[in-house]
Amino acid sequence: MSVQITQAESRxxxxxxxxxxxxxxxxxxxxxxxxxxxxxxxxxxVDRLIRKGALESRREGARTAYAPLVSREAYVTGESQxxxxxxxxxxxxxxxxxxxxxxxxxxxxxxxxKRLVADLDAQAEDEAS
Numbered sequence: 565m566s567v568q569i570t571q572a573e574s575r576x577x578x579x580x581x582x583x584x585x586x587x588x589x590x591x592x593x594x595x596x597x598x599x600x601x602x603x604x605x606x607x608x609x610v611d612r613l614i615r616k617g618a619l620e621s622r623r624e625g626a627r628t629a630y631a632p633l634v635s636r637e638a639y640v641t642g643e644s645q646x647x648x649x650x651x652x653x654x655x656x657x658x659x660x661x662x663x664x665x666x667x668x669x670x671x672x673x674x675x676x677x678k679r680l681v682a683d684l685d686a687q688a689e690d691e692a693s
Contacts, residue, residue, distance in 0.1 A: 566642040567618045567634055574639075575599065576609045577618060581636040585622060585629035 569577060579594040580586055586594065592606045601609075610630050613619040618634045652658040660677070669677070 566646075567616050567639070569613070569616070569618060569639065572599070573609050573613055573616075573618070576606070576613060577632060577634070577636075577639065580619065580630060580632045585624070585631040587627050587629050591630070 575595045576591055579591050583590070583594065588603060588606050588610060591610065592601065592603055596602070596606045610619060610621075614621060614630075618632065619630045620633050622629050622631055648654055648656065648659055652662065
């Protein structure tokens, strides 16, 4: 499921991904205060996320809790693919090349990339045979 989530909305989502269903007051404590948000701002963000299909509201006794309808993994996959498509023509190698030119790769990052390429090569060989 691909849902367009703003940066502020993603902070609300991060809170419910991390802690499970939360009420508006708990979301405010988790992420709102650090950004100078009040309860009205949190409620506005929650309402937008419900309209977008990213959150659902649940009655839990006397309170309303908000739970994610979109997994963090699905969100990250959609955002990553969107970035790759918009900025790098869908080419992962172009993204990696850009990042490696713009910031120095730590030796452990380079080793991880080499292992990833080796794993992908092995997987492609397995699929070909």
